[in-house]
Amino acid sequence: MSLPATERTNLLGLPRPALETFVAQLGSRPFRARQLLNWIYKRGTGEFAAMTDLARDFRARLAAQAEVRPPEIVRVQHSADGTLKWLLRADAAQAFEMVFIPEPDRGTLCISSQVGCALDCSFCSTAQQGFNRNLTTAEIVGQVWLAMRELERGSQPAGRGAPAGDAAMPAERRVTNVVLMGMGEPLANFRNVVPALDILLDDYGCDLSRRRVTLSTSGLVPQIYKLAEVSNVALAVSLHAPDDALRNELVPINRKHPIAELLPACWHYLDEQNGRSVTFEYVMLDAVNDSPAQARALARLLKGHPAKVNLIPFNPFPGTRYTRSPAPVIQRFRDELLQRGVLATVRRTRGEDIDAACGQLAGRVIDRTTVRLGNKVIGVTVQP
Numbered sequence: 001m002s003l004p005a006t007e008r009t010n011l012l013g014l015p016r017p018a019l020e021t022f023v024a025q026l027g028s029r030p031f032r033a034r035q036l037l038n039w040i041y042k043r044g045t046g047e048f049a050a051m052t053d054l055a056r057d058f059r060a061r062l063a064a065q066a067e068v069r070p071p072e073i074v075r076v077q078h079s080a081d082g083t084l085k086w087l088l089r090a091d092a093a094q095a096f097e098m099v100f101i102p103e104p105d106r107g108t109l110c111i112s113s114q115v116g117c118a119l120d121c122s123f124c125s126t127a128q129q130g131f132n133r134n135l136t137t138a139e140i141v142g143q144v145w146l147a148m149r150e151l152e153r154g155s156q157p158a159g160r161g162a163p164a165g166d167a168a169m170p171a172e173r174r175v176t177n178v179v180l181m182g183m184g185e186p187l188a189n190f191r192n193v194v195p196a197l198d199i200l201l202d203d204y205g206c207d208l209s210r211r212r213v214t215l216s217t218s219g220l221v222p223q224i225y226k227l228a229e230v231s232n233v234a235l236a237v238s239l240h241a242p243d244d245a246l247r248n249e250l251v252p253i254n255r256k257h258p259i260a261e262l263l264p265a266c267w268h269y270l271d272e273q274n275g276r277s278v279t280f281e282y283v284m285l286d287a288v289n290d291s292p293a294q295a296r297a298l299a300r301l302l303k304g305h306p307a308k309v310n311l312i313p314f315n316p317f318p319g320t321r322y323t324r325s326p327a328p329v330i331q332r333f334r335d336e337l338l339q340r341g342v343l344a345t346v347r348r349t350r351g352e353d354i355d356a357a358c359g360q361l362a363g364r365v366i367d368r369t370t371v372r373l374g375n376k377v378i379g380v381t382v383q384p
């Protein structure tokens with residue numbers, strides 16, 4: 001019997017063990033799951049009819065009860081620097097964004113984990129949209145699947161074969177790296193994000209190495225400890241300030257989980273997962289957090305630990321009260337860190353002309369929360 005489209009199981013949401021169970025329920029042998037995964041992720045097809053090494057009646061049962069359905073594309077935007085941004089449908093009214101950033105040696109896909117965000121960071125445009133809902137595992141994996149397929153099909157950065165911007169720069173046009181740095185706080189959607197990470201890393205799935213998948217968090221300390229038990233992807237933490245007084249203002253979740261709790265959670269994650277280092281993101285806000293004294297305070301926090309600092313020039317958006325630190329100030333800040341033995345790099349801003357840079361992803365969100373995490377943290381339970 002054929003199920004209506006809305007009731008079919010979206011296979012993009014099933015990690016291998018769950019897919020094996022599903023396949024067994026359809027009366028086939030569990031190892032068929034691997035063949036199925038091979039078609040979906042290695043060959044990039046979601047058409048069961050095309051999966052010719054699967055028995056005909058199994059294919060028919062799959063077609064009746066399952067589907068491979070990525071999020072629907074609402075709009076694609078091309079930046080002059082080759083960056084691509086997709087607006088993806090969450091439902092009739094809501095949408096979220098993903099961004100592909102081609103570089104000479106890698107292609108980074110920045111994906112979303114939620115429609116909007118409840119964390120209320122004062123310098124982030126997504127925060128202004130409010131929070132609507134968590135993305136499902138299928139919607140998270142579906143972004144990667146979709147981007148891989150779209151890039152393959154020639155939805156090329158900067159208009160096929162004629163890269164604007166760095167014309168001489170050969171750009172990687174495949175997804176080699178995935179960062180959970182789009183809309184949302186991934187650790188506030190732990191239940192759906194962790195199975196998605198499993199699929200991204202599975203040899204039979206997207207087959208990405210653990211060092212090429214990065215989860216970025218604003219610092220949900222209990223969830224960092226939980227993540228250490230179940231995943232080993234690279235960890236990035238949005239620090240943005242060297243002391244609690246300032247961090248409380250910029251990243252309000254700090255009032256609940258201050259720096260002295262956050263950093264030990266990061267070191268624990270590395271110990272448990274045998275990781276190399278944690279990347280600390282630090283947005284450069286003019287005359288707010290960018291003084292040499294603040295750089296020295298940051299160096300004192302991180303010195304001697306396996307940490308890297310990634311300085312992100314602030315990306316403005318309508319209505320913000322912040323401005324970007326001047327380039328020489330950012331260089332000076334970096335040098336203060338380097339002189340004290342703390343590794344630091346400055347993130348190159350990409351996709352600014354299409355609002356695809358860090359903190360500019362706004363999607364289309366209708367806020368339906370009454371309580372936000374962060375500023376109004378009282379009594380909020382983060383989904384386990």
Ligand code: SAH
Nearest residue numbers: 124181185216217218238281314315358359
């Ligand atoms: N919620 C997660 C994932 C988002 S990652 C987190 O906070 O880590 C996006 C990164 O861009 C974070 O480090 C975020 O703090 C930073 N960011 C947000 N708004 C920004 C802006 N306007 N300019 C530059 N970076 C910004």
